[in-house]
Amino acid sequence: MIIIMKPNASKEAVSRVASIVESRGLQVHLSKGDEVTIVGVVGDKSKLHGSNIEISEGVDKIVNVTESYKLVNKKFHPEDSRIPVGNTFIGPGSVTVMAGPCAIENNRQLMETAVAVKKAGATFLRGGAYKPRTSPYSFQGLEEEGLEYMKEARDATGLNVICEVTSAHAIEAAVKYVDMLQIGARNMQNFELLKEAGKSGIPVLLKRGLSATIDEWLNAAEYIISEGNPNIVLCERGIRTYETSTRNTLDISAVPVIRAKSHLPVIVDPSHATGVRAYVEPLAKAAVAVGADGLMIEVHPCPSCALSDGPQSLTFDQFRTLMDDLKPFARLVGRKL
Numbered sequence: 001m002i003i004i005m006k007p008n009a010s011k012e013a014v015s016r017v018a019s020i021v022e023s024r025g026l027q028v029h030l031s032k033g034d035e036v037t038i039v040g041v042v043g044d045k046s047k048l049h050g051s052n053i054e055i056s057e058g059v060d061k062i063v064n065v066t067e068s069y070k071l072v073n074k075k076f077h078p079e080d081s082r083i084p085v086g087n088t089f090i091g092p093g094s095v096t097v098m099a100g101p102c103a104i105e106n107n108r109q110l111m112e113t114a115v116a117v118k119k120a121g122a123t124f125l126r127g128g129a130y131k132p133r134t135s136p137y138s139f140q141g142l143e144e145e146g147l148e149y150m151k152e153a154r155d156a157t158g159l160n161v162i163c164e165v166t167s168a169h170a171i172e173a174a175v176k177y178v179d180m181l182q183i184g185a186r187n188m189q190n191f192e193l194l195k196e197a198g199k200s201g202i203p204v205l206l207k208r209g210l211s212a213t214i215d216e217w218l219n220a221a222e223y224i225i226s227e228g229n230p231n232i233v234l235c236e237r238g239i240r241t242y243e244t245s246t247r248n249t250l251d252i253s254a255v256p257v258i259r260a261k262s263h264l265p266v267i268v269d270p271s272h273a274t275g276v277r278a279y280v281e282p283l284a285k286a287a288v289a290v291g292a293d294g295l296m297i298e299v300h301p302c303p304s305c306a307l308s309d310g311p312q313s314l315t316f317d318q319f320r321t322l323m324d325d326l327k328p329f330a331r332l333v334g335r336k337l
């Protein structure tokens with residue numbers, strides 16, 4: 001439940017309400033907006049029976065939060081969150097572009113890509129060091145060696161860097177090298193991994209599971225935030241449907257739906273959503289137009305030589321053109337790109 005304070009409620013009134021809640025063994029999450037303060041209550045609300053909290057000074061009304069996710073819920077935190085990551089923020093006002101190869105293959109491939117995507121205007125370099133491949137015989141990633149290349153690219157270009165983690169061991173390694181952890185679609189409901197990411201203390205990009213509903217996705221984010229890590233960004237990357245023309249089906253409606261249900265930023269990955277290079281550009285434009293907080297796009301120096309996801313990867317030239325073409329879309333929605 002949430003306790004909505006009156007617009008003129010004093011600080012003392014808010015603290016009094018918070019201490020009543022805490023004295024009953026419940027957790028308090030304060031959200032101070034320009035107009036009103038909301039006291040979010042996490043735990044078994046029946047413990048508040050008999051507390052008369054609804055008539056406590058400064059309380060306007062009490063609203064039950066019926067969804068099972070609380071801390072990522074918009075009702076708990078009506079203002080959209082801006083998430084600090086590396087040297088920047090992800091959220092309202094900007095379109096953050098994360099670009100790079102599907103997999104880190106060698107130092108030169110990563111460094112060349114980093115320089116090219118930075119020049120085109122990306123602020124994040126992506127690249128997989130731990131690859132959750134469908135087949136165990138496909139390239140599985142360079143692991144810690146790849147993370148070292150990521151850090152070198154970061155130091156050389158000033159880009160923020162993000163890598164997918166697939167195990168607690170990978171998290172332990174990655175926190176030494178990257179600005180943001182990525183939890184991939186296949187691990188969205190790996191609850192132990194989500195808890196470890198929550199404990200890691202660094203920002204997390206949480207991709208939507210292949211067949212996950214939006215509520216399941218938000219509950220997965222709740223696992224991370226409930227371990228004390230509020231720095232979460234969601235990523236829509238397409239879902240499984242009966243359609244086979246594209247690798248997945250981009251659920252563009254997820255952007256406004258997330259915006260309505262949660263305060264967390266949401267970005268879109270048109271590369272994994274489609275699996276087809278030619279569809280990346282139109283869907284990237286659609287994502288910006290619909291209000292996404294950013295994009296994740298696969299770029300490779302030689303897509304036809306790529307060890308993974310070549311068919312959906314853009315060349316450097318294609319990426320540069322895309323970035324230029326996206327600018328008017330960002331301007332239309334009042335965001336910087």
Ligand code: PEP
Pocket residue numbers: 102128132164183184185186207237269272
């Ligand atoms: C990736 O971003 O490298 C990736 C594997 O994506 P997803 O988890 O969305 O399939």
Ligand code: MN
Pocket residue numbers: 102103272298308309
């Ligand atoms: Mn990929």
